[in-house]
Amino acid sequence: MPLPEIAGILAGDAHRRDAAPGPGRWSAPGIMLAGGSGPVMLDSDCVVVADARIDNRPALCRELGLPADAPEAAVIAWAYRRWGEDCPARIEGSFAFALWDAGRRRLLCARDLMGVRPLCYRVEGTTLRFAQSPAALADGADGSRCVREEAVADFLYGRVLDAEGTWFAGVRRLPAGHALVHERGTMRLRQYRSITATPHTPGSDPATTLRGLLDSAVARRARDGENVGVLLSGGLDSSAIACLLRDRRKRAGAAPLPIFSMMFREPRRSNERHHLDAVLATGGFAPHVLDLDGYAPLAGFESLLDATGGPALSPNLACMRAVVATAADQGITVLLDGHGGDEVVSHGYGLLDELAARGAWAALWREARGAADNYGRSRLVLTRRVAARQTRIDARFIARALAPFDREAAPAAERPPAHLLSRDLLAQSALAERLRALARPEMAGGEQAQHHAVLADPLQAYAFEVHAAFYRSMGVTARYPFWDREVVEFCLGLPAHEKLSQGWSRLVLRRAMAGIVPDSVLRRRDKIDFSVHLARGLVRHHHAQISELLASAASPLAPYVDLARAQRTYAAIAADPDAASGRAVQMVWRAVALGIWLETGCGAKAAGASQPREAAA
Structure with a gap:
């Protein structure tokens, strides 16, 4: 569903439902859904507006007795009629929806498990307003607009510390996997589902399973009849998506797959052209490659701020605009994006903590190579930091012995600055206290605990919110195959050694893509720093x-x-x-x-x- 259409429902008009006593009112002027239809009304008591792509729509339609091509909003409405407030847990895919049940005087808002589709809300007195963009709700009832000091501090520090907070006072973000119910003057927020690891089956081949899951995830996000392209960088994640979809199109006899890339020739260390060329050489692509050397990151920056509703922790959006604009000019309406591959598959660095906890220091030293290469640090520094997280006596000794090699172990006066915040803002925002209260993923324990902490980090849902606003402003919808629930939960359940082994991180994805993605891309250890x-x-x-x-x-x-x-x-x-x-x-x-x-x-x-x-x- 094109985002500009749904923006008229959840963002553009910032629709409200008056929760005061008396007949409930649903104000939704100019509502449009895909295909030019209005909001889906199950009957006079139930109306749904939705930004949704339901992956299990055929199965739900069969169970609910609906036509196979029933609109997503209609499926949601009938799912609510069958399962009530539990209906979000029955829906697979990415969605944000609002449903008004006039008979029960209940407003149900829900956001998908991964948080791909954003949803925000604001409560003032007896009125609840909802939107897909925090900026759409920024102004209070009195016309005032107030930016939160905590949000300013978090942005300057480069973190998202509050899963529900936004730039604007009074505007809350509905967390991923949560539903909000506003009923008869009361509101409640609940988590209807959480990410759960799929148990690993001993003796099975994880690489084969992951290949099939990722291929299915790509297929679900590239529906027939849509003009689909792929953002390709030459990295493993985007190459995997591009090659899987290219192969599907070849088997169907379709035209070459449009791909869109940006390249920097200088300096040489950040030139990915040889990796991109290796992928293109396998054939089946219609490439559009933009040379962005010398780009001006603040050119037209005000329009970017307007699109994203404020500064975002995504500086690369400034150069991505040219790439996405090119895709839109070519008639592309859907772009598959490799965003999240690192987080979903996981580099497997929790294995280092598992080895340290057992005192397997020689094995840790061998495995630290891949992590050190990816972080751009020495193995000595990485080993010290892993040892410093342990309680074993030998770990403490190793941490002390390696401290001279780590700048962050030096006295504070000798370290480079970690931020540019003023003393007043530090104090007023309580940043230090909030950072101490935040559990860091690397402190969670072994690989599965660390992996889960990364997936649950508020940064993930925040990033989807920013990306949704950015792509919507460009007239394109982005979809993210790696954030498919089955892919996420399968990778979460894998043992650490399937992700990190002999210095190779994300090993399961490298094995899964063997014979599909060029070997030179599969062997990449580096990540380009732009x-x-x-x-x-x-x-x-x-x-x-x-x-x-x-x-x-x-x-x-x-x-x-x-x-x-x-x-x-x-x-x-x-x-x-x-x-x-x-x-x-x-x-x-x-x-x-x-x-x-x-x-x-x-x-x-x-x-x-x-x-x-x-x-x-």
């Missing part, structure tokens, strides 16, 4: 703008950013962009993105509208 291109673009095209934003006493960043530290950090980047650390580049970019947003009024559109307290300070 920070160098971001640094080059900021310095080459926006130096004066950044310098003024970080140096002016009147800068909107003054209450939130340690401007002296920010100036020093940026000066080092400007002196040699190619040598700048990725962390430093990201810190400066986040500060600049926030400053531009504050300068433009944080998305407030109405003339004379109240500005956020922080922007007006």
Whole structure:
């Protein structure tokens, strides 16, 4: 279902249901669903609006006695009639929906298990409003718009610490796998389903199983009659999706698969062209490759902020716009995206903690190679950090012995800055306390516990929210085969050694794609860091703008950013962009993105509208 159509339901009009005593009202002017139909009404008492792609629609239609091609919203309505509030747990796929049951005076909102389709809400008095974008609900009943200090601090730090919080005070995010029920003046939030590991079957071949699951996930997201393309980088995840769909199209006698890529020729260390060419050489593709050397990351940045509803922890969206625009110009309406492959399959680094807990230090040293290569750290540093998480006496000894090799084990004064937050913002946002309260995935235990913690991180649902807004603004729908529930839960249930072995991380996916993806891609250990291109673009095209934003006493960043530290950090980047650390580049970019947003009024559109307290300070 094209997102611009559903935006008129859940985002564009910010529809509300008055929960005050008296007849319930459903206000939904201009509602449109796919195909030009209105909201699905089961009868006079039940109406559903939905942004949904239901993977088990045929099975549900058979069980509910519906036509096989029944619209998703109709399937949801009848599922509710059969199972009531438990209906979200019966639906496979990605969805966000709102259902009004007039007979029970009940509003049911639900978001899919992985959180692929976003849903936010705002409660003011007896009124609940819902939307797919937090920005659509940003203005309160009195017209005010207030940005949360905690959200500012979290963004500048580069984390998502609150699963429900958004940029705007009063606007909450419905977490993945949750349902919200507003009934007769009361509201309750509940988790209707959680990610559960599929038990591993000894003696089976995980690679063969994963290949079949991923192939099915790709097929479900590339339906007949849709204009589908694939975002291809030359990495393992996007290559797997592209090659699986290409093979399906070949067997069906379809035209070559359109793929869309962006490339940087310089510096050489971040040039993926040879990996991309290896995939294209296997045939069956219609490639569109954009050379983005020299791009200006802040060009048209205000429109990007408007599209995403505020600064996002995704600096690459600035260059992705050209790629997605090219796809849209080619008539593509659906893009398959390899986003999440790392998180879903898992690198298997929890195996290192399992080995350390057993005192298997020689095996840990051998396996640490793949993790160290991916992190860009030495095995000494990685081994020290794993040892430091253990309680064994030998682990403590190893951690102390290796401490001189790890900068983060040095005194705080000798470490590079971890953030650019001002002291006032640190205190007011209680960032340090909230970070201490947050359980880090690597502290969860062994591989399965760490893997589950990564999948449940609020960052995942947040990323889908940002991506949904971004792609919607481009007139394209993105779909993510790796975030298929069966794929996720199968990978979660695998033993650690199926993911990390002999220094090779994500081994099960490499084995699954053997004979499908070129060997040179299967053997890749590196991950391209695009920070160098971001640094080059900021310095080459926006130096004066950044310098003024970080140096002016009147800068909107003054209450939130340690401007002296920010100036020093940026000066080092400007002196040699190619040598700048990725962390430093990201810190400066986040500060600049926030400053531009504050300068433009944080998305407030109405003339004379109240500005956020922080922007007006």
